[in-house]
Amino acid sequence: MNVLLLAWKVKLPPMMEIITAEQLMEYLGDYILDAKPKEISEIQRLNYEQNMSDAMAILHKLQTGLDVNVKFTGVRVFEYTPECIVFDLLDIPLYHGWLVDPQVADIVKAVGNCSYNQLVEKIISCKQSDNSELVSEGFVAEQFLNNTATQLTYHGLCELTSAVQEGELCVFFRNNHFSTMTKYKGQLYLLVTDQGFLTEEKVVWESLHNVDGDGNFCDSEFHLRPPSDPETVYRGQQDQIDQDYLMALSLQQEQQNQEINWEQIPEGISDLELAKKLQEEEDRRASQYYQEQEQAAAQVQQVQGTPSPASGRQSGSNERKRKEPREKEREKEKNSCVLL
Numbered sequence: 001m002n003v004l005l006l007a008w009k010v011k012l013p014p015m016m017e018i019i020t021a022e023q024l025m026e027y028l029g030d031y032i033l034d035a036k037p038k039e040i041s042e043i044q045r046l047n048y049e050q051n052m053s054d055a056m057a058i059l060h061k062l063q064t065g066l067d068v069n070v071k072f073t074g075v076r077v078f079e080y081t082p083e084c085i086v087f088d089l090l091d092i093p094l095y096h097g098w099l100v101d102p103q104v105a106d107i108v109k110a111v112g113n114c115s116y117n118q119l120v121e122k123i124i125s126c127k128q129s130d131n132s133e134l135v136s137e138g139f140v141a142e143q144f145l146n147n148t149a150t151q152l153t154y155h156g157l158c159e160l161t162s163a164v165q166e167g168e169l170c171v172f173f174r175n176n177h178f179s180t181m182t183k184y185k186g187q188l189y190l191l192v193t194d195q196g197f198l199t200e201e202k203v204v205w206e207s208l209h210n211v212d213g214d215g216n217f218c219d220s221e222f223h224l225r226p227p228s229d230p231e232t233v234y235r236g237q238q239d240q241i242d243q244d245y246l247m248a249l250s251l252q253q254e255q256q257n258q259e260i261n262w263e264q265i266p267e268g269i270s271d272l273e274l275a276k277k278l279q280e281e282e283d284r285r286a287s288q289y290y291q292e293q294e295q296a297a298a299q300v301q302q303v304q305g306t307p308s309p310a311s312g313r314q315s316g317s318n319e320r321k322r323k324e325p326r327e328k329e330r331e332k333e334k335n336s337c338v339l340l
Contacts, residue, residue, distance in 0.1 A: 002180040003169045069115045072100045079115040093170035097156030110140040152211045
């Protein structure tokens with residue numbers, strides 16, 4: 001939606017300051033319907049209508065996130081999924097910067113043409129192999145994922161700078177986040193949308209010139225514009241970087257846990273036994289998740305403080321006051337009779 005708004009393809013009322021997700025979806029749906037090509041062949045029309053139908057079926061996922069699977073060979077190379085249809089239908093380029101450096105031969109061989117999901121499966125398979133060469137290849141691939149947990153490499157950044165056209169409005173995917181990106185005078189910029197910048201009206205863009213995430217903030221004209229409260233913004237920026245990094249590490253740690261469990265599965269196990277083990281693992285993770293949630297809730301309660309003794313006595317007094325009318329009503333009922 002930010003890309004469509006900046007390209008003036010979608011317009012919001014000028015006085016609107018707050019918009020709900022449902023309203024955004026309505027604007028997007030209306031644009032998809034209005035953007036239907038007029039003069040096209042019958043085959044193109046049928047193909048477009050099919051794509052539009054598929055896109056409409058997954059629009060609800062836009063509020064929570066889309067499933068995209070990067071490939072490490074190009075900044076615009078993704079495994080085809082139904083979610084990618086949305087970008088094609090809206091004619092919005094989708095980029096990423098998680099690339100393998102072609103000069104590092106062993107990583108190129110280990111990763112190959114795999115997507116992220118395929119590479120994870122390959123690592124698991126290689127670790128279980130008796131072939132030492134495959135085991136080594138799996139180790140190299142795993143090291144690549146660990147060393148590029150921020151999902152942006154310098155080779156990928158160079159390719160991005162070369163591939164994105166001057167003034168182009170596009171979407172950049174990194175660490176399960178979608179950002180609006182453009183290129184101005186040869187430099188890449190990401191639209192600042194973090195809530196921490198809500199009151200920073202002059203901060204609009206952040207430069208993307210390294211893989212560490214410490215870009216320079218600019219206004220709408222791409223002039224350097226330091227935030228009014230640099231310390232607050234710095235903390236917010238570091239929190240965002242740490243959150244993204246921890247998310248990537250968490251995903252990798254979860255995958256490593258899966259790898260260990262796979263290694264512990266004996267050969268020749270039946271499908272039923274395998275299913276039971278997988279279900280037990282899923283139950284264990286769910287239990288661990290709920291325990292963490294309960295611990296977090298308990299910590300919040302401790303921070304907020306427990307009710308004081310005075311409030312407790314007051315509560316007990318109120319409880320007695322509530323009970324007394326009920327006892328009187330029951331006593332009244334015993335002394336009453338029904339007239340027929």
